[in-house]
Amino acid sequence: MSEIKDVMKAYGLEPLKIEQITDRVYKVSDGSNTYALKESRLTTPAISAWEQVYHHAYAFHLTSILPVYLTSQSGFYTETGSAYYYLTPWVSEDRLTHEQKIINAYETIAAIHAKTSQQTTVDTETIAATFGDYRNNCAQLKPKLLNYVQLFERNHFMSPFELQVCTHYHVLLTVLNEIDYYLDKFIKELEASSNWHNCLCHGHLELSHFLNHGHTYLINWENATFDTPVTDLSHLLRSQTRYYDQSLEQLAELFAAYTELNTLTASQHHLLSIYLLDPFYYISVIEDYLEQPERLSMVKRTQMLESAFRQLTLGLKWNDGKDTYDYEESAEDANS
Template sequence: MVTIKNILKAYGVHPYRIEQVSQRLYKVSDGHHVYALKHSRLTENTVAAWEHVYHQAYALQLSTILPVYLTRQSHLYVTAEDSYYYLTPWIPDHQPSYEQVIRDACEAIGEVHARTRRVISIDTASIISHFSDYQRKNAESYHALLKYVDRFERNRYMSPFELQVCTHFHVLVKVFAELDHHIGRFIDELESEHEWYGSLCHGHLALSHFRHHRQTYLLNWEQAAYDHPVVDLSRLLHSLTRHYDQQPTQLSDLFSAYNRYNPLKTSERHLLTIYLLDPSHYIALIDQYITNHNQQTMIKWTQLLEAAFRRIKLGLEWAELAEFTDDSSKSADESET
């Protein structure tokens, strides 16, 4: 049986008080300092990438990445019963306003992306083929949605979930049109580019992984990997829709905060728009409802669908707001008139 005290001994920490904050997090005090001990989800296959984060943070002096303490044997973690534990400073979260929290978060991840940004070789033809396939799948999803709406409207009494889908439909029509437009523009841009950028990405961005105390810290890098930075940014923006609808002016401010540190090219803005507009989760929920609607209560189904719709709506608002130097900010409908 693993004991927290035995793990702390590896760091030379003699705890005065140990408080279990969550299933995997402990707040530890030795009477002089306060620490956070994390029982991580790291595995033998992921621990090397996690260690690389802290080597990068040290080499590039990335103060945004919350540091981890070294053990007395100069290791970044302790292993016990096939689990990985690591120790960090305990950062009290003195949050400013909600708007300031989000701006600080966008600036923080923008700085990490910018300072770890590097050119990577890509197979342009393979990427174009991938997005062309995605474009075709979206067309299939749109036709499936049309059939679902027709099926629901034929019901004499629609369930709340079915009514919700029909109510959302006019917005989804715009989403699919915008998505098709931006995939086409992204492919056009990519055909003339020869460089692709990757950055150190957090992999699980949400406001709960930021701490604000004199500066902004970003913690829990257990899913970190090198990827395109818009993947990280889209996850953060999607996470914001869980509790609040972001107004267009807020979206503009958030992107400006990020862009000050890591300006995105036109192709990258199209790519971000594609990620934000992705309707696959929304369509998958309808598929699941059709297949086994008894899997969840009706209240739960409607909550899940509304959360998926809020994500898509954010993407549509961003598409209408974003500026593209190729003059492609007009919607697909406008370009056809």
């Protein structure tokens, strides 16, 4: 722990107790206060963007971004060897229901997105062409999926994985029809307007990055960027589908907590649907099974396939009961 003691000296602190929490996080106490010391994954080119997050936090009064302590030299971090360390308050978490954690997460990131939102113009022709290529690639998956199903059905005894693929087949056809629908709408919207809304995005948003202690704080801003809010939302939602006890209906229903603070435009709504309906990870799991059958256990493969399927199921449920036309009008009115 001598290296950690040296790092803390950069803040003028003498630690009395150091506890390693994870590979990169230490809980440090100096007798008066408790701190969280993080050995970051920051690289030299990324430091400037990470520091900018805290300038934005000050400028936009973003109290949910957990602050970092300044070093004795007024720096946001200290460098030891090839590693960058930064220091924050230690937050002891409240005991909350999973539902309340999701609501807090939606509300917290919505407030950050709303306060930092900026309208800009983009090269819609290039973006539309990129999504047009992606649309063509999605269309080619229907015959590929059918080939997989026919291949597996020829086996006298299908493996659990193969049986899963065959069971999922008709749902995957619906997924491909749905994503084509939203890609069509999104591309047409791009062609009609070059306006685009970017905001401060966390870049690697997961529920574990929200800390609740009377107030909700968001930590680990090392991948921060200015981008469409869909970047954060899709990452958060896809990460939650990995947990089998997470209700997909609940994720969709509780999303109102986000939209009450930051209404998505029609194009953002359609882009989010596209991200959630993206079928290529599901396809890659099947391809890996065929190409490297001995690499993973059958249990692991079925878990991976089911996780990918849950994401696609969320994409389908995301728009259940929504009147798309009414949504578009209300969203565009809110952002006009």
